[in-house]
Amino acid sequence: MSVLPEPSGRVVVTGVGAVTPLGTGVDVFWPKVIAGESGIRRIQQMENLELYSCQIAGEVPDFEPTDWVDKKDARRMDPFLLYAIAAATMALKDCGVELTEELKDEFGVLIGSGIGGLKSMYDQTKFIHDLKPDRVSPFFVPYMIADMASGLVSIMNDLRGPNHAVVSACSTGANAIGDAYEIIKRGDARMMMAGGSEAPVNPIGVAGFCACRAMTGRNDEPTRASRPFDRDRDGFVMGEGSGILVLEDRDHALARGAKIYCEIVGYGFSADAYHITSPHPEGRGAAKSMNMALRKAGLEPTAIDYINAHGTSTPVGDPMEVEAVKKVFGEHAYKLAVSSTKSMHGHTLGAAGAIESLICILAMRDSIMPPTINLENQDTDPLINHVPNVAQKRELNTVLNNSFGFGGHNVSLIMKKG
Amino acid sequence: MSTDIFERVKKVTVEELDVKAEEVVMEASFTEDLGADSLDVVELVMAFEDEFGIDIPDEEVGEIKTVGNAVEYISKKVAG
Numbered sequence: 001m002s003v004l005p006e007p008s009g010r011v012v013v014t015g016v017g018a019v020t021p022l023g024t025g026v027d028v029f030w031p032k033v034i035a036g037e038s039g040i041r042r043i044q045q046m047e048n049l050e051l052y053s054c055q056i057a058g059e060v061p062d063f064e065p066t067d068w069v070d071k072k073d074a075r076r077m078d079p080f081l082l083y084a085i086a087a088a089t090m091a092l093k094d095c096g097v098e099l100t101e102e103l104k105d106e107f108g109v110l111i112g113s114g115i116g117g118l119k120s121m122y123d124q125t126k127f128i129h130d131l132k133p134d135r136v137s138p139f140f141v142p143y144m145i146a147d148m149a150s151g152l153v154s155i156m157n158d159l160r161g162p163n164h165a166v167v168s169a170c171s172t173g174a175n176a177i178g179d180a181y182e183i184i185k186r187g188d189a190r191m192m193m194a195g196g197s198e199a200p201v202n203p204i205g206v207a208g209f210c211a212c213r214a215m216t217g218r219n220d221e222p223t224r225a226s227r228p229f230d231r232d233r234d235g236f237v238m239g240e241g242s243g244i245l246v247l248e249d250r251d252h253a254l255a256r257g258a259k260i261y262c263e264i265v266g267y268g269f270s271a272d273a274y275h276i277t278s279p280h281p282e283g284r285g286a287a288k289s290m291n292m293a294l295r296k297a298g299l300e301p302t303a304i305d306y307i308n309a310h311g312t313s314t315p316v317g318d319p320m321e322v323e324a325v326k327k328v329f330g331e332h333a334y335k336l337a338v339s340s341t342k343s344m345h346g347h348t349l350g351a352a353g354a355i356e357s358l359i360c361i362l363a364m365r366d367s368i369m370p371p372t373i374n375l376e377n378q379d380t381d382p383l384i385n386h387v388p389n390v391a392q393k394r395e396l397n398t399v400l401n402n403s404f405g406f407g408g409h410n411v412s413l414i415m416k417k418g
Numbered sequence: 419m420s421t422d423i424f425e426r427v428k429k430v431t432v433e434e435l436d437v438k439a440e441e442v443v444m445e446a447s448f449t450e451d452l453g454a455d456s457l458d459v460v461e462l463v464m465a466f467e468d469e470f471g472i473d474i475p476d477e478e479v480g481e482i483k484t485v486g487n488a489v490e491y492i493s494k495k496v497a498g
Contacts (some may be wrong), residue, residue, distance in 0.1 A: 072436035138460035 001315050004106060007187035012418050013261040015095025015193075015246030017087040020343045021058030021239045025090060028062070030362050032344070034391045036052075036373045038223035039345050040237050045201050054215040057201045058239030076139050078117030081350075083242035084149035084197035085156065088375035091193060092157060095246040096258065099157065106190040108161030109150045111182040111197060111244065112172035114350025114405070116146030119202040149197050149242075154184030161189040167350075169405030170310075171269075172196045173243060174353025174413055178267035180247050190249045195354035197242035198246035209238060212277060214314060226347075227374035228311035228340035229318050229386045236312040239346025243354030245361075263362045265398075266297030266414030277406050279317050283324030286402065290328045293400065297414045301329045304336050304414070306369050306399045307358045311340025312347050321402065322380040326357040327332075337394070339387035343373040353403035357413055360399045364417050367395050423470075423496070424489050430465045431485065434458070444486035470496055 002039040021039030022029040032039070039058045042049070049055045055136065060083065065074035068086040077085075088111065120143050127135040142148055147165035154163050162183050173196025179192030200209070209215050216235040218225035226237040253260055270292065272285035279286070294301060307325060311318055318340075326333045341359050348355055361367055366389050375388040385392075396417070403411045428442040437452050439455075448454040454462060464472050466488065472495045474482070480490045 070436055072434070135464065137464075138457040142457070 003303040004102060004190055005249070005251040005255050007190070007249055009185055010250035010263060011181045011184045012253050012263045013245050013246050013361055013415070014248045014249045014253050014258045015091040016092060016261065016361065017090030017244045018242065018358055019060055019063060019083040019087050020241040020354055020355055021060060022346070024060060024062050024086065026358070026362070033341055033359060036371045036389060036391065037344060038226070038373060039239070040222040040225055042222055043206070044204065045203060046203055053210045053217055054064055054206060054207050054238070055219040056216070056225055056237060057206070058237060058348065059201055060241055074123055076137070076143060078120040078143045079199035079240070080113050080117055081143060081152060083199060083240070085152060085245065087195065087197070087242040087244040088153045088193050092210040095248070097191065097256065103190065104158050105327045107159040107182060108157055108180070108189040108192045109154045109163050110166065110176045110183070110192055110194045111149040111153060112166035112168070113146040113149060113197050114167065114169045114172045115198065115200060115205070117144035118200055118205050120129045120144040122202050122204045153193060159193070161192070162265070168409040168411070169407055170201050170347065170349050171403040171405035171409040171411040172350035172353065173355065174357065174401060174403035174411035175269060177245060177247070177264070177306050177354060177357055178269060178411060178413055181264045181267055184247055184249050190252045192247045193244055193418045194247055195242065195244035196351040198348055198350040199240045200238055200349055201240050206238065212276065214282070216313065222376050224342045226313045227311065228313045228343050228372055229322070229378055229380045229381040231377040233313040233315060235314055235317065235357060237346040239348040241348050241355060242351050243358045245354065245358060260418035261416045261418045262364055264413065265416045266293035266299065266412070268292030268296065268412040270410045272408030272410065274408055279320045279404060280287050280408070281316070281320060283320040283327070283409040285408060286321055286404060287327045288323035289412040290324065290400065290402070293412040293414045299398065300412065301330045304329065304400050305394065305396045306360070306363060307338040308360050308399065308401045309338050309340045310402045310404045311372070312342055315360045317404070319380050322384055326381065329384055334383045335386040337369050337387050337392065339370055339372045341370050343375070353401065353411060356403070357401045357415065358399050360415055362367055364396045364399055364415065368393050369396070420493060423493050426469055426489050427466070427485060427492065430469050431462065434462045434465050442485055444484070446485045448485070449482055466492060472496065481495065
């Protein structure tokens, strides 16, 4: 019987999977990210769109549930679960590991969702309004609760290690990866599938975010609506999807000759302790989380080559983040680059931190920085390189991903070439 | 027992449990032969209620273990 190598305290990424508004599968969506394409369109999943102040979103264009689950589950499961299952299935295949009984005991899952099964909630609540509570589906609760992506992925693959979920709004995906990284680092698992999934494009989801006055009103120009750092930005564009990474103890990955994308070296997280939806105007929580990630990674700020910004295209959020970056990185802020890929795939809420970490990893692999599209009139510090409109080739050794969420959560992850 | 009821039970069962029509025979047990778990059974019963416009009280759900049980139960309900 094989014996797993002792935990090394170091964690690498060995598999990736994604379902995004730019397509399903890393090979589909990554070339579009590099090409600067927009995945934003007029919403197709909802009716009576004219009633909503925001009528556009980043919907997954090519998703076929029965590619991933049987017909029965395809009909019943909330889309946030279907996206997570698809992304996890791709990530597991990509990592190429053989699931031995011994490894299954040491393989955990930590997939979060900012909200959970919102569509299920919306669909089933109709029975209450119709005074028919006994028509509520027995699958409503299990397929609505936010931890069920972790539950289902473990059940489908017999993964018996640590298993739970993270909920921290739009920083969920990044928190899940960071927490899974620490689980492996401290020796509680050898491998983890980690990430986030979200399916908010439904009537109550769109109406709710519209009511927060957080979303764009640029309905007539979907592909130009998400424009982080641009003078004419007017709110975020909602997206949906899932990003999942396979994290693995470095010695375990080396011992089996796995393809290693990168090493995760730093995880910072903090609270603004300021307001439920607005970021702290001086970005104190954001700066704290970036500083914590650098400290835990044992890196000087000058080590960072590229930042994938939270950059949601809201009037107050984007400049706050840039100011926080300047506070943390000083003069080096003008040497590194800070782009927001939300300009292309929209804001996938609880999946954002995971999809964007995945983008960071591929950017390092291919030595290319993805652009911020629709950046026509930069109104943040003009000396900051936001990679406007066109990808830039650059050797990237160490990158940082920021994610911030309603509630004042801030997360920063640092990844280094493996 | 009506053939019509059997056919409709079969149709609903095929849809709800994603099984093949030829598997849905009178002797088939929903849980043992057709792969239903406890939640599937609840949903299946709700689908029968919708299909036949009847009410199946929780305390009587236990009588419906096989396709034959369902056909027999529903036949009585719709006749009554």
